[in-house]
Amino acid sequence: MIFTKILINWYSAHKRELPWRETKNPYLIWLSEIILQQTQIKQGLPYYEAFVSKFPKVQDLANAKETDVLKLWQGLGYYSRARNLHFSAKYIANELNGEFPKTYKELLKLKGVGDYTASAIASICYNEATAVVDGNVYRVLSRYYNIDTPINSTKGIKEFKTLAQNLLPKTNIGDYNQAIMEFGAVQCKPANPNCNECPLQNGCKAFELNKVNVLPVKLKKTKVSKKCFNFLVFLSNDNKTILEQRTEKGIWQNMYQFPLIESSKSLNKNGLKKHLEIKSFLIDDVHDISLYNEENIVHKLSHQHLHTKFWIIEVQSLPKGSIPISKIREYPVPILIGKFIEQFNF
Secondary structure, three states: OOHHHHHHHHHHHOOOOOOHHHHOOOOHHHHHHHHOOOHHHHHHHHHHHHHHOOOHHHHHHOOOHHHHHHHHHHHOOHHHHHHHHHHHHHHHHOOOOOOOOOOOHHHHHOOOHHHHHHHHHHHHHHHHOOOOHHOOOOOOOHHHOOOOOOOOOOOHHHHHHHHHHOOOOOHHHHHHHHEEEEEEEEOOOOOOOHHOOOOOHHHOHHHHOOOOHHOOOOOOOOOOEEEEEEEEEEOOOOOOOOEEEEEOOOOOOOOOEOOEEEOOOOOOHHHHHHHHHHHHOOOOOEEEEOOOOOOEEEEEEOOOEEEEEEEEEEEEEOOOEEEEEHHHHOOOOOOHHHHHHHHHHO
């Protein structure tokens, strides 16, 4: 098919040189794909290199402590990816005797691996005829074939997967899959795609119908909720503070944070004290309570916006379980906390 040949030819001439494209090692391909979920290449590349350096083999990752994995992941967000990565590494090392799954169906059994990631690994490493469908592929196909079915609908997911599967060449499956993803990332971009120099222009229905800017179609997201977070940054005379591990399920599970009070609205100092008394956070020998940031720091997640205040609470001493401030950077923390730690310059 002309569409397929054009993309493969374009890829051979324009692909970016990236370390995971120089290997067929399924562990390294898997690592890169998990890191690049929800993350741009520019941001993800240093993390990939750090993980490969510290955990060159799946057994190394399996043997690591989860806190070490989360610490190395710090700043990438979507921390369930790191937890699933570690869980699956242990599964491969212990249950599969270190042998990486070799088929799409077997890859799907790995925690955190869905259709896209399984397809990418299976096609790139083993040349299995299974199509990748990510945001870039949705964009290229919806524009080229003028498909307005919402890409995040059940019907759309099935329709685009079927089309992508039917377009697969008989050979070089991995190269083709990487080609269409790269084409969407570099050429057929979300905004201001370079249509004038596009090798697919002659057959592109969206270009012909002047619909490039309206495709692909996506259903509106659910309403984003607002939460008010008040982090309590305790500072004792002997240079200690308190970090707590989040054990409940959620995006920050097993990460560390300062003691937290959630409130229905933004709090002032008096309002905070009332909450402190209710929550039994208030320590008897408090010298001073001050607000670090007058304006809320708004941390935007996919499903909620966190309106955050950091309260500095100076005390004589702290109870058992407090940590030396000098060791605060050793703990894996959400990027919101990490940025504060850097700015506060402990």
